[in-house]
Every structure is written in structure tokens, then in C-alpha cells.
Amino acid sequence: xxxxxxxxxxxxxFLAYENLKVIxxxxxxxxxxxxxxxxxxxxxxxxxxxxxxxxxxRDIRGKLDxxxxxxxFENARIRPTQDSDGKPPKARRVPKLSLGQMRE
Numbered sequence: 001x002x003x004x005x006x007x008x009x010x011x012x013x014f015l016a017y018e019n020l021k022v023i024x025x026x027x028x029x030x031x032x033x034x035x036x037x038x039x040x041x042x043x044x045x046x047x048x049x050x051x052x053x054x055x056x057x058r059d060i061r062g063k064l065d066x067x068x069x070x071x072x073f074e075n076a077r078i079r080p081t082q083d084s085d086g087k088p089p090k091a092r093r094v095p096k097l098s099l100g101q102m103r104e
Contacts, residue, residue, distance in 0.1 A: 015039070023051070 018036045025032065039045055052060075064072065073079070 019049070 018033065018039065021033055022036055061069070
């Protein structure tokens with residue numbers, strides 16, 4: 001299925017983009033974009049959110065075992081700066097997942 005036929009995914013992408021812009025603008029001390037203000041004013045839209053501070057992310061990272069960190073970093077496409085033994089990481093090929101595998 002192409003993106004043209006997947007309207008819910010388009011909406012999710014749009015909201016993710018707008019959330020990214022909120023974070024970028026907040027860190028630059030700029031006001032929210034008008035598009036996000038309009039979304040938040042809609043009666044048909046609801047939800048809540050939370051932002052993790054750097055200390056919270058460090059806390060979570062410290063509680064992950066090595067295998068969980070590796071999986072998290074690979075899925076986020078983040079290259080670790082060193083392995084658990086303190087040496088530079090070896091290049092690894094990340095397996096591609098099919099749509100069916102992602103839904104599991």
C-alpha cells in the first residue's frame with residue numbers, strides 16, 4: 001500500500017513532525033507554530049504528552065542491560081561510541097523487518 005492510500009499514517013507523520021517542531025522551537029525560546037496551535041484547539045483532537053528531561057533519559061539508559069541498549073540503539077539508528085568493553089564498536093548489519101514482523 002502506498003502512502004497515498006494510508007491516511008492514518010499521513011496524520012501520524014504530520015503529528016510527529018509538529019511535535020518535533022515544538023521541541024525545536026521550545027529549545028530556541030520561540031512560540032509554537034500556528035499549525036500546532038490549531039491542532040490543539042480542535043474539539044475532535046485529544047491526548048496528552050510528556051517530555052523526558054536529559055536526566056530521565058540517562059536514568060532509563062542506566063537501567064538497560066547491554067542487549068537491550070544494543071537493540072534500542074540499532075532501531076533508533078544510533079551508533080554507540082564504544083562497546084561495553086570500552087573499545088570502539090564493530091560495524092554490524094541491522095536486519096530489515098517486514099511489515100508483518102513489525103506488527104507482531
